[in-house]
Amino acid sequence: MTSSSAALRASGLSKEFRGFRAVSAVDLEVAAGSVHALVGPNGAGKTTLFNLLTGFLKPTTGTITVFGEDVTGLQPEQIAHKGVARSFQITSLFENLNPREHVELALQSRTRQGRKFWRSEKLLGRFTGRASELLDLVGLAELAEKPAGLLAYGQKRALEMAIVLALEPKVLLLDEPTAGMGIEDVHRTIELVRRIAEGRTVVFVDHNMHVVGSLADRVTVLQQGKVLAEGTYDEVRTDPRVITAYLGEASHA
Numbered sequence: 001m002t003s004s005s006a007a008l009r010a011s012g013l014s015k016e017f018r019g020f021r022a023v024s025a026v027d028l029e030v031a032a033g034s035v036h037a038l039v040g041p042n043g044a045g046k047t048t049l050f051n052l053l054t055g056f057l058k059p060t061t062g063t064i065t066v067f068g069e070d071v072t073g074l075q076p077e078q079i080a081h082k083g084v085a086r087s088f089q090i091t092s093l094f095e096n097l098n099p100r101e102h103v104e105l106a107l108q109s110r111t112r113q114g115r116k117f118w119r120s121e122k123l124l125g126r127f128t129g130r131a132s133e134l135l136d137l138v139g140l141a142e143l144a145e146k147p148a149g150l151l152a153y154g155q156k157r158a159l160e161m162a163i164v165l166a167l168e169p170k171v172l173l174l175d176e177p178t179a180g181m182g183i184e185d186v187h188r189t190i191e192l193v194r195r196i197a198e199g200r201t202v203v204f205v206d207h208n209m210h211v212v213g214s215l216a217d218r219v220t221v222l223q224q225g226k227v228l229a230e231g232t233y234d235e236v237r238t239d240p241r242v243i244t245a246y247l248g249e250a251s252h253a
């Protein structure tokens with residue numbers, strides 16, 4: 001794969017915390033238009049790598065490119081501006097605002113008017129159509145007017161997805177999109193990620209191997225900050241090194 005076909009590429013990426021290497025010389029290529037999973041035992045460095053790729057942490061060494069452009073050391077907003085958006089595991093919704101208002105605000109934040117918060121009521125009407133499309137996409141059309149504080153957990157996570165999609169990302173990073181979900185919400189989320197992956201590149205972290213197997217074109221397995229294996233889901237799940245890494249984790253649990 002050439003770098004031009006890579007949506008996201010990390011080369012020799014490391015992050016040290018007071019001498020401890022949480023991410024160690026990681027090379028990663030995420031093909032444009034693919035769905036790429038990052039997996040690994042607890043503490044493998046997945047979240048740290050995510051934070052590096054989105055500018056929330058600065059790498060100790062190494063480079064990151066987005067569609068061939070060097071973004072190493074840029075601020076999170078600058079990397080977002082290059083078309084990379086991320087979701088968070090922790091909910092940050094306004095309890096009293098409904099899904100439509102959340103998505104309209106997110107759409108507004110992309111425009112120059114985003115800073116003029118005091119004018120927002122008049123301006124938000126411009127975004128109603130797109131907001132409806134996004135809420136429809138994530139399955140919240142019927143709940144558009146319900147205060148977010150009253151939504152069920154899975155619905156809140158779907159709303160977060162709509163908010164991230166409002167940024168019109170080319171590359172979407174999802175941090176444990178099915179964490180804490182029951183089986184029905186997990187299935188719904190798999191379908192949702194499939195829909196939103198059309199025309200986008202998706203990188204996600206998930207501990208649920210059913211989710212990984214259902215969605216990922218490529219899987220990178222991390223262990224102790226290093227890339228342990230990479231390939232299709234079937235290739236990595238049968239890789240003896242991967243099996244040993246996970247069995248090792250189970251025996252320490």
Ligand SMILES: Nc1ncnc2c1ncn2[C@@H]1O[C@H](COP(=O)(O)OP(=O)(O)OP(=O)(O)O)[C@@H](O)[C@H]1O
Binds near residue numbers: 022041043044047
């Ligand atoms: N800010 C920090 N300061 C010091 N050590 C850190 C910091 N952030 C992460 N670490 C360490 O780096 C290692 C990797 O952590 P990280 O959270 O990236 O792993 P993970 O693969 O996301 O784990 P999990 O699956 O449990 O979320 C861990 O040993 C962790 O304790």
